[in-house]
Amino acid sequence: MAEKRVHWSVYAFGVYLLLPLYWLVNMSLQRNQDIVGEFAIVPRNPTLTNYAEIFTNPVWYEAFGNSLAYVSINTLVSLTVAIPAAYAFSRYRFLGDRQLFFWLLTNRMAPPAVFLLPFFQLYSAVGLFDTPFAVAFAHCLFTVPLSVWILEGFMSSVPREIDEMARLDGHAFGYFFFRLFLPLIKSGLGVTVFFCFMFSWVELLIARTLTASEAKPIAVVMTRTVSASGLDWGVLAAAGVLTIVPGIAVVWFVRRHLARGFALGRV
Amino acid sequence: MQRRADNRAWFAVAPVVVVVAFTAIVPLMTVVNYSVQDIFDVDTRLFIGFDFYRETLRDPRFAQALLRQLAFSALVLAIEIPLGIWIARALVRNQGKSATGFLILLSVPLLVPWNVVGTIWQIYARPDIGLLGAAVTALGIPYNYASNVLSAWVTLLAMDVWHWTSLVALLSFAGLSAISPAYYQAATLDGANAWQTFRHVELPHLKAVLTIAVLLRLMDSLMIYTEPFVLTGGGPGNSTTFLSQYLTTMAVGQFDLGPAAAFSVLYFLMILLLCWLFYTSVMRGGDDG
Structure with missing residues (x-):
């Protein structure tokens, strides 16, 4: 088979797989009040406090x-x-x-x-x-x-x-x-x-x-x-x-x- | 070369038998034991035969959970199997770096803890804080998986497709990679179109892996518990309460040992029966399948 470019639908499926994961990471970088307060595609005040909470508790x-x-x-x-x-x-x-x-x-x-x-x-x-x-x-x-x-x-x-x-x-x-x-x-x-x-x-x-x-x-x-x-x-x-x-x-x-x-x- | 006949091989198999006996046979016998006796306390028990089975089969909630379960499994298979084959076919023609990267991406959902899959989709699909939920609501479509039955089902299906299509795709990819290019050349020479190539060249070669893929998806979807437990908790109402969820409430929540045990036995036998029916029908289909 000749080399072909990957069909666009594969990329679409890749995005489908990645989006929920991206959103999880996005949420993990925000304080709870920011999450509930305002909807943001990219975290406005990124912070690692959530991770700090897990590693210290x-x-x-x-x-x-x-x-x-x-x-x-x-x-x-x-x-x-x-x-x-x-x-x-x-x-x-x-x-x-x-x-x-x-x-x-x-x-x-x-x-x-x-x-x-x-x-x-x-x-x-x-x-x-x-x-x-x-x-x-x-x-x-x-x-x-x-x-x-x-x-x-x-x-x-x-x-x-x-x-x-x-x-x-x-x-x-x-x-x-x-x-x-x-x-x-x-x-x-x-x-x-x-x-x-x-x-x-x-x-x-x-x-x-x-x-x-x-x-x-x-x-x-x-x-x-x-x-x-x-x-x-x-x-x-x-x-x-x-x-x-x-x-x-x-x-x-x-x-x-x-x-x-x-x-x-x-x- | 033939395998040698030697019964001493049992010594090598014995540890597995012991471990599986400890984890499978003993518990299963306990379940069967419970299902035919009414137990009041340690010393007082009454053999009641098949009463609990009759009770379970007559229970309308069992019938409803069963119908929901079968509908869910049928939908899941109908979406994931064709989609997985499609992705694998698109990938297998490009054996470069991007294919390897994509294989890694495909395996990620398979390794996410099942309750985290629920959490991910909970966060992702909530109308207030979720990307998906907010986007759908912004389009003016009424959407709330916690209160709307249709939304709950669509979200559960989308989640299962996210979680498990990769398994079908990876298996099909492995199957397709094993097909010799000569078959494709022959198909091209015969003037076969894409569909004919798929139907007469690829599908017969995929039969073995697809059988496994369908079997795994069939039995796993019939056992689904954790993801709906986290995402919808079986609701709204009972609209996403599947068999495992119902059984768990009965056994651990209400501690109804007898009926729960009878339910368990029926449940296990049903999965065995469905898998066996599928397997024998595929095998009987011969090379055409």
Whole structure:
């Protein structure tokens, strides 16, 4: 295909995506009285006070810490259990493998709302309620099947002859797996982290149900600010901007693998 | 090369099974358990069979939430799938720097926390402080998503399109990138027009990724909770109360364990059934699909 200019509709869609984000940043740079007082396309008295409020108020910055804590635990647990399983699915036939693989995927179809109550009781019973671990494990419901699915796709694209060759060369399995095999699917690992992060970071319903005061994540603090005090749109917008930053950082790190990841990983 | 048969592979799969059993099977069994018993306290419980299911199915509020849910999901799919394919087709012809930049922009909405998506649109669409709300009001169109049912629905749809079209576009982009240029040359030689090229060259190649895109959008739109919760809170009235919202009010708000559990089971089975129906009909469609 000859090089063509990008159709105008794509730019229109880009603007459609950017405008709400621009407005969020715009709001985050204004004091609440300016926001409510006068309508301004460009902030008239830009200020960073909203951000200062978030970085100095422990309710806000601890909530950020809590969110990052359970997202990291979740990503770590998901990768640890999913890597061996994905390898098994991609390399061996075993009793019930297809059924198991399909059953894992059906968990992706379970509405989180269905699991609220049992999760609450289960994690209260084992004493994990209101800790980052409860949210991290609960999110495994979505991230583990997803990780297995994505990693299996990437691992299957590595020829099985490589395993054989490493064995014939006299490498121990551990050496082969960690030093040769995993580096080969580096982009797969990156994409998996992207999706674990994506599903754990953005989720509100389960995180809200499984935390009370100690482990309250940022998303919950934001919704509670909305319902409780008189709204401070500026601070809310600033918090919103800050929750988007980690996402953009992750996209930046995996940017070269994005298209490939979506194709191979089958999401 | 064939995969080797070796049941010892179960050892490698065991951790996943344990984790998913802990996060899925145990809770799901609890739900089923609740749905068939009337529980008064820890020691007093009564097996009542399918009474809660009957109750749920007869509840007019369930039927209304279900209708709204199906309408919402149908609209979302009808907008996002064609739009996503369109964007991907436009992008794939320009494999330069701007395409990479655009791919990054496309992935941003996917990584915004769902409640923040609600907040963004709340701020953006409010008639008093929002850019969109102010612009629409300035055009003389009566618009207020908090009090007008039509406005609320349009805002929710616009928000979902903003949030999820990227997923369809990225998947389609990946699918389209994998098509060999030879197919396009052949199509040009045969004198195919743009529509015929799309219909007979691109669509068959996109079948796999589009199946995934539709499945993901179908199940996720059926589960939508957070964004309407933040934006409209299910209102005005009950006009944007979808199934998850209704279930959450029932389970956590009113603590109606039995009916909520029966609702949950029906809800889960419905999503499974819809996904299965779609999947089998696509697979039966053969290469033409």
